[in-house]
Amino acid sequence: MSDEPNVPAAADPGRVPGPPAAAELLGRVPRPRAPPPAPLPYQAMLGSTAYERMRAEHPAEFAPASVFFTHDPRSAIDRRNSFRVKAALVYEAVTGHHVDDHMQRAGSLLLALARECHARIQAPTTTGDAGGAPPEGGGPPPNPANPDTKGGKNKSNPPAEVTDEGLDETQKRVVDGVFLVVGFLPKLKEAIARSADRDGVDESFKSRHMQDIVTDVVKLENQLPLRDLLDVVAVAEAAVAATVARDEFEDVRSSISGGGEYRLPFSKDSFEDVVHGFCWYYSPFASSKKPAAASPFKDVATDEDMATRTLLDCLHLSVVKPPQGAGVSATGRPARMPTARELRRSGVRLQAAENGRAEVEFAQPTVRLPALVYDFKLATVTRNLLAREYEGQSKPVTRYFQMLNELAEDAADVRILRRAGVVRGGSGGAQEVHGLIKSIDGHATYPSVYMAMDREIEKVKQYHDQRMTSFLVRNRPGVIWASSVAALSVVAIVAARRNRQG
Incomplete structure (x- = not known):
């Protein structure tokens, strides 16, 4: 054994530096570790065998295609690839210029902006709200593409791919939050503002890339x-300003329109309008763009429960009728809805309601039934709403689609619903809509x-059954046919007699 002291080896000047550690990405001066974040929503459901079965049967509606928020190690490659998609949308929102993924x-x-947002969120102001300036010291963080250079310029080594893999779970959630708040939601808000309806x-x-994101x-x-x-x-806004102010x-900074000053098109106080617009656009049912007077999102910025x-959750809240008093039970005996053709025979009229709620x-x-809007996102929205209700006791959306399955027994029933305005859209015809209704109901829990x-x-069933006790109503097609034949026969006899008399 050598008696020489254990002296650290000198740094190799030719060594290519490795990727920075998570602590380095947040600044050169280490800070106390933040408490672990609250669990992500729906963790129990996402880990259940029921969800795994749904996901396996319909991966297009459950598995993300281009944007991944999951932190599951099995999805690390997918999340790394989706970082480019998030970054391109955020860059376009900040600068106004479209870029390649x-x-x-x-x-x-995006990475610098997320770090800046994270630092400000973790540095609360004296009032206790997020939004303080980041801690001083340490200077700007190293460039993630090449931490040994300033501005990412290194003639000897090409820049590495920029990802958020070095961040911890809290910081990754900030990356996803920046993507939504700075990138996607402003784009959706702008599209809603300049469109008269959801088709607009x-x-x-309309591009496949954007539809995947939606x-x-x-x-x-x-x-x-x-x-x-x-x-x-x-x-x-402050984070963008601080980030683009760096050399x-x-x-x-020079490419930002409006003199290089970025403005977020909404604030915490107006975030309820963003939530309403999101729910209006994503809802399975047609409704008014104007928020209702009793909007459930009025206090979204201050309500701790919200x-x-x-x-x-907000989308689900928007399509469910508020409870009418504490004494209303959520469970009981289910009733079966007659088919659309049966209702037409018994004289029941179908009418579309545009309140956007799953109610009858x-x-x-x-x-009166809500007007179901068949578009490119209906299957995804509906199946995820049903999955959200899967473990709950009260399942209004699930029950509605079960009822719709009973109402639309075949494509002929769907055609009746479309004529009444209860089903809208669907360029493939009644058979396409009928197939979707049947497949969606396959995930519903019974009863x-x-x-x-x-x-x-x-009430509908009782009225229908009562009407069907009448012979004329029950045999209406035959009665109409017989009446028509009899009328034609009388006309023919009268005409024949007149001819003989003439």
């Missing part, structure tokens, strides 16, 4: 608590009961 500059901007918004997302955002695996989004909203982002909800209202002889709906369905 593989542009390294966009990745550097769809035109803004559907990915609403999936169960890609949900964040609203608190995460509101934290980013509070610091986004390494001088080119980004802060724990997700955008998918019956006032003799008319049954699923929602008493507010089942009471109305029972």
Whole structure:
């Protein structure tokens, strides 16, 4: 054994530096480790065998295609690839210039912006709200593409791919929050503002790439608590200003329209409008763009209960009728809805309602149903809403689609629903819509009961059964045919007699 002292080896000047550690990415001066973040939403459901079965049967509706929020190690490659998609959308939102998903500059901007937002969120102001300035000291963090250079310029080594793999879970959630708050939601808000209806918004997302992003955002695996989004909203403008003020982002600063000053198109106080627009566009049912007077999102920025909800929760809240008193039961005996053709035979009129809620209202002889909008995202939205309700006791959306399955026994029933305006859209015809309704109902849990709906369905069924006791109603097609034949026969006899008399 050698008696020489254990002296650290000198640094090799020719060694290529490795990727920075997570602590280095947040600044050169180490800071106390932040407490672990709250669990992501729906963790129990996402880990269940029921969800795995749904995902395996319909991967397009459950598995993200281009945007991944999951931190599952099995999805590390997918998340790394999706970072480029997030970065491109954020870069476009900040600068107003579209870039390719593989542009390294966009990745550097998103990573730096996420670090800046994270630092400000973790440095609360004296009032206790997020939005303080980041701690002093340490200078700007190293360039993630090449930490040994300033601005990422190194003539001997090409820049490495920029990803968020070196960040911890809390910081990755900030990356996802920045993507939504700075990138996607402003784009959606702008499309809604300049469109008269949902078809117009769809035109803004008509490319397959954008449609993948639109559907990915609403999936169960890609949900964040609203608190995460509101934290980013509070610091986004200041974080962008501080980030682009660095020398390494001088080119980004000069490309921002409006004198190089970025403005987020909403604030914490107006975030309720963003949530309403999201729900209006993603809802399976047609509704008004104007928020209702009793909007459930009025206090979204201050309500602690709302802060724990997700955008998918808000969408579910928007399509469910508020409970009518504490004495209303959520369970009971389900009732079966007659088919659309049976209702037509018994004289029940179908009428579309545009309140955007999964509810049934019956006032003799008319049954009012929400107008189902068949578009490119309906299957994804509906299946994820049903998955969200899977383990709950009250399942209004699940019960509605079970009822719709009973109402639309075949394509002929769908054609009746379309003529009544209860089903809209679907360029492939009634058979396409019928196939989707049947496949969606396959994921429903039986029996699923929602008493507010089942009471109305029972009224419809009783009225239908009562009407069908009448011989004329029950045999209406035969009676009409016989009456027509008899009328034609009488006309023929009268005409023949006149001819003989003439």
